[in-house]
Amino acid sequence: MATTRTAHTVWEGELIKGSGEVTFDSSGIGVQPVTWASRAEQANGKTSPEELIAAAHSSCFSMALSHGLTGAGTPPTRLETKADVTFQPGEGITGIHLTVRGEVPGLDAEGFAAAAEDAKKNCPVSQALAGTTITLTVESA
Numbered sequence: 001m002a003t004t005r006t007a008h009t010v011w012e013g014e015l016i017k018g019s020g021e022v023t024f025d026s027s028g029i030g031v032q033p034v035t036w037a038s039r040a041e042q043a044n045g046k047t048s049p050e051e052l053i054a055a056a057h058s059s060c061f062s063m064a065l066s067h068g069l070t071g072a073g074t075p076p077t078r079l080e081t082k083a084d085v086t087f088q089p090g091e092g093i094t095g096i097h098l099t100v101r102g103e104v105p106g107l108d109a110e111g112f113a114a115a116a117e118d119a120k121k122n123c124p125v126s127q128a129l130a131g132t133t134i135t136l137t138v139e140s141a
Contacts, residue, residue, distance in 0.1 A: 009034065022047060040089045050085040050093060057125045058083040061098055064123035068115050069104055077103040093132055101139040113138040 005027075011020035019035045038046035058081040069076050084097045100116050107115075116138045120126055126134055 022052070039087060048087070050087045053093070053096070053125075053129070054083040054085045057085070057096060057098065057123075057129070060123045060125035061100070061119055064126075065100065065102070065116055065119035068119055068122075069102075069107070072115065074104050074107040074111070077105060079103075095133045095135065096129065097135045097137070099137045099139065109138075109140055 006025040007022055008025060009020050009022045012018055015036050019033060021031050022034055023031045032047040033045070034047050034049075038044060039048040039050065043051070061083070062079045062081045065079055065081075066076055079100060079102045082099045084099075086094045086096070088094045098120060102112055102116075104112055116136060120134060120136045
């Protein structure tokens with residue numbers, strides 16, 4: 001069964017001086033402020049499209065990796081994934097770097113790295129972002 005998740009943004013004013021609010025409709029987790037400065041300079045307590053992509057990518061990758069490891073008979077105890085989404089004004093999103101650390105009993109570092117590469121390639125968010133360079137670092141637990 002397909003699912004659809006919804007968020008919406010209300011923006012007021014011009015790009016540089018304006019501001020907006022992103023509302024997470026499906027989850028109801030709240031409203032987050034967004035500005036050009038929070039995107040292109042310092043966050044200062046506000047979010048950005050790139051931070052939202054980083055959240056989506058790190059959670060999707062973690063789910064895909066957990067699923068793959070469990071299917072291979074080595075379910076993880078813990079996975080910690082960080083996604084760094086780089087935005088260059090005038091160019092756009094120039095890359096995404098995933099860093100994952102995992103506790104997977106019975107799996108060596110080589111097996112974990114292979115499973116992580118597979119998750120990077122096959123998680124739905126990675127596939128949706130296929131036009132962007134996505135790199136991966138696998139760290140030992």
